[in-house]
Amino acid sequence: MEVAIIGMGLHRFGRTESLSGLQQGAVAVREALADAGLTWEQMQFAYGGSQDAGNADSLVNELGLTGLQFTNVWNGCATGGSSLHAAYTAIKSGEYDMGVVVGFDKHPRGAFNPRPRDWGLGDWYGETGLMLTTQFFAMKIQRYMHDHGITEDALVRVAEKAFQNGSLNPLAWRTRALSYEEIATSPMVSNPLRKYMFCNPGEGGAALILCNADKARQFTRKPLFLKAAAVRTRHYGSFEVFSPSQAMEVADAPTVTASRAAFELSGLGPEDVDVLQLQDTDSGTEIIHMAENGFCEHGEQEKLLREGVTRIDGRLPINTDGGCLANGEPVGASGLRQVYEVCLQLRGEAGSHQVPGKPAVGYTHVYGAPGVSGVNIVTT
Amino acid sequence: MTHQVPIQEGLFSWPAEQPQLLGSRCKNCGETAFPAQRECRKCSGSDTEVVTLGDHGTLWTWTIQSFMPKTPYNSDETEETFRPYGVGYVEMPGGVRVESRLLENQPDELEIGMPMQLVIEPFRKDEAGNEIVIFAFRRADSENA
Ligand SMILES: [Zn+2]
Numbered sequence: 001m002e003v004a005i006i007g008m009g010l011h012r013f014g015r016t017e018s019l020s021g022l023q024q025g026a027v028a029v030r031e032a033l034a035d036a037g038l039t040w041e042q043m044q045f046a047y048g049g050s051q052d053a054g055n056a057d058s059l060v061n062e063l064g065l066t067g068l069q070f071t072n073v074w075n076g077c078a079t080g081g082s083s084l085h086a087a088y089t090a091i092k093s094g095e096y097d098m099g100v101v102v103g104f105d106k107h108p109r110g111a112f113n114p115r116p117r118d119w120g121l122g123d124w125y126g127e128t129g130l131m132l133t134t135q136f137f138a139m140k141i142q143r144y145m146h147d148h149g150i151t152e153d154a155l156v157r158v159a160e161k162a163f164q165n166g167s168l169n170p171l172a173w174r175t176r177a178l179s180y181e182e183i184a185t186s187p188m189v190s191n192p193l194r195k196y197m198f199c200n201p202g203e204g205g206a207a208l209i210l211c212n213a214d215k216a217r218q219f220t221r222k223p224l225f226l227k228a229a230a231v232r233t234r235h236y237g238s239f240e241v242f243s244p245s246q247a248m249e250v251a252d253a254p255t256v257t258a259s260r261a262a263f264e265l266s267g268l269g270p271e272d273v274d275v276l277q278l279q280d281t282d283s284g285t286e287i288i289h290m291a292e293n294g295f296c297e298h299g300e301q302e303k304l305l306r307e308g309v310t311r312i313d314g315r316l317p318i319n320t321d322g323g324c325l326a327n328g329e330p331v332g333a334s335g336l337r338q339v340y341e342v343c344l345q346l347r348g349e350a351g352s353h354q355v356p357g358k359p360a361v362g363y364t365h366v367y368g369a370p371g372v373s374g375v376n377i378v379t380t
Numbered sequence: 381m382t383h384q385v386p387i388q389e390g391l392f393s394w395p396a397e398q399p400q401l402l403g404s405r406c407k408n409c410g411e412t413a414f415p416a417q418r419e420c421r422k423c424s425g426s427d428t429e430v431v432t433l434g435d436h437g438t439l440w441t442w443t444i445q446s447f448m449p450k451t452p453y454n455s456d457e458t459e460e461t462f463r464p465y466g467v468g469y470v471e472m473p474g475g476v477r478v479e480s481r482l483l484e485n486q487p488d489e490l491e492i493g494m495p496m497q498l499v500i501e502p503f504r505k506d507e508a509g510n511e512i513v514i515f516a517f518r519r520a521d522s523e524n525a
Contacts, residue, residue, distance in 0.1 A: 113450040122415065124388040126452030128503065128514050129445060130479055135467050138443035146441070146492050190443045191487050236411075236422045245403070245414035246469060246477045247422070 003091045004216035004223040005378065007036025007209030008340050011104070013202055013327040014173035021053020021203060021330070025104030026062035028205035028333075032100065036209045036219055043209075045069040045099035047086045049079040050332035053106040053203075068099075077279070079103060080206070080335025081231055081366045081374020087210045088229040097212040105330030107201035119242050119370055133281070133369060134198060136241040138190035141284025143239075145192065148299035150287060152184070152192055157305040158283035159183045159197050159325055165312060166326025168353040173202055174326040197283035202328025206336035208343075224343050227377045228265035232258040234371030242370045255292040255365065255373040262363075262375040263294070270294040273377075274359030275345045276316070277338035279367040280323040290318070293365055293375070317355045320345060331368075338364040339376055346380050385510045387503060391415055392515045393432065399500050401433040401515060403474060412476040433474030435498040436520060440477050442468035442490045456504040470496050470517050483518035495520040 009031025011024040019027070025048065033040060040063045048056030049072060057070040075082035080103040087101045112133060116126040125131050144150060160180050166172035178196055186195040216223035234240045237251030263269055270293070278293060280286035287305075291298045295316060304310060310318040321327065321341040324334060342362030344350045362378040386394045393400045404416035407429060411422035414433060419426045448462040457463070466482030468490070483499065484490050497520040502511045 110450060113452065115452060122388055123452065124391065124514070127454040128387065128481060129449045129453045129455070129465065130467060130481070131452070132445065132449055135443050135445060139441040139467065139469065142443060143441035143492065187446075188444075189446055192443075244479050246479075247411070248471070248475055248477065 001092045001094050002213030003088050003226040004211045004213040005208055005226055005343055006211045006216050006220045006223050007032040007038065008343050009035060009207045010171060010337065010340050011205035012171050013204030013330060013333070013337065016203055021050055021104045021106030021205070022058055023062065024106070024203060024205035025050070025053070025056065025059055025102050025207070028104065028207035029059065029063060029100055029102050032207040032209050038209060038219060040064045041066050043068055043098060043100050044096045045087070045090055046102060047071050047073050047083040047099070048102035049073040049075070049083055050103065050105045051079070051107070053104055053332065056102060059102065075368065075372060076370070077281070077329070077331055077368025078231060078335060078366045078372040078374045079332050081376065084208070084336065084339065084376060085229040085231050085374060088226055091210055091212055097215055099210055100207060101210060101336060102205070102207040103333040103336045104205035105332040106203040107330065112201055114242070114369070121242065121244065125244055130244070131242060133241055134190045134193070137282045137284055138193045140239060141282070141288065142192055144284065144288055150299065150302050154287055154302045154305050155192060155197055155283040156180055156184045158280065158286045161311055162280065162319055162323050162325035163196070165320055165353055166322030168312070169321045169326070172322040172326045173328045174322065193282050193284060199281050199324035200328050202330050204328070204330040204333045204337065206333045206340050208336060208339060222347060224346050225379050227268065227379050228262040229374070229376050230258045230261035230265065231372065231374045232261065238371060240371030253292050253373070254371050255289060255367055258373040258375045259293045259365065262377050266377040268361060268377060272361050273363045274361050275320060275342060275355045276318055276363040277323065277341055278318055278365045280319055280325055281329060283325070285367065286318065286323070289365060289367065293363070312353055312355055320350065320353050320355060335364070335366040335374060338366065339378065342378050346378060382509065382511045384502070384513045385506070387512050387514045392498070392500065394500065394513070398435060399498065400435050401472065401478060401498060402430055403433045403476060404428040405431045412474055414476050414478045431474065433472045433476065433478065437470040437472040437478070437496050437517070439490065439492055439494045439496050440469040440471045441492060442466055442482065444485055444487065454504065466490055468517065481514070481516040483516055489519065497521070
């Protein structure tokens, strides 16, 4: 059974004082239903998740008590990817014809503050100040730069591109383009990463309507197809966040294995992809994820960024909506925003941030603690 | 003299003249872990033993924590007295890379590959007035490198 995406909705990421996280999720679902020309009563199932904004299945209070199967999903930053994967398999198996995937969140200001026990770690790890995702991302790119000859120039260029793309996207949180100098001289947060190289926790909601592809044309003239959804966790030897120690031996990151699985499922390769979204919680991770997802060799990123290859008009347009850097990261919604953006691009409806040349294959990738990656491939 | 208490039993040998980091080694596959754990994350076995990991190593990667973390961070510092601290992974002769606070907190003091020495440092006072101590690393001097 093939899986189609026939509707999508987004509540703008950023800060919306007047709405709860749950309400922002409901806005996204209503928009996705309207986009598909369907009603909530027609939905047979829903998968959804949020980190800080309540149980996703409470959405039925906003949308209607129709008795549908609603499963809450929580998988860190990969929550959206995992919800989408669950919905994908529900339709692929033939059990259901149509359903909703939704993610939303509303985080307090400032960095995340996870509790060690939730992650199987001793209290000492958090008490002594070692349990910060910002530290991990800084140390990962520090070592990566050392091993692969990446310089600070590449870190600045990723952020410059993100805010440039954000300035072209009316739904972005950060809509002001930042200059190279402004980024390069912003305060150092965790060496080598500066203030404008990190995304911030935020708010927002995103939703998609999935449908059995054989029936999709009853509802829309332009269905998109979810060719692959894959989620993988870390292997022994991969260097992941929230690790009091790491093994000496080196294994592929979960991104590498999720990416490979998704390409295998879809029968496509990196060379076929026209537009992509890679998890960019900071500049460094976008650089690492370019290679881990198979789009370049390790170390090649420096040159590709300098040549503008990853800009909207480049050969490999990455994070065309401004990514996490310009949209912030409401954890539950973030992975679905990526799919929303790729769908917008494939439909040719992205307006001023539209990738030229009628893109036909889109790719999305999320990565989250403590080492989980989700990859989706969408085609026209 | 104030009584010194480790923040968590089993992370390092204490009290000791020359404290060592403690970890575990799997009797089946030889995998080393820090902190010590009963199960093996490599071979899924459950026969491990506590071993010493040594008191020196080399710096594998690093960063500097420039702002005071939110809870669960629990030191005696305030926003006013907070001092940035280094964080790194130190490659131990025991065969594992251990994440640790570093005493150095300036980028020009830190370099991948530099030799590091284990130190036990006072961290905060508890309600009973005991001094809670933690492990950290600092650049090794030439005589103890
Ligand atoms: Zn073992």
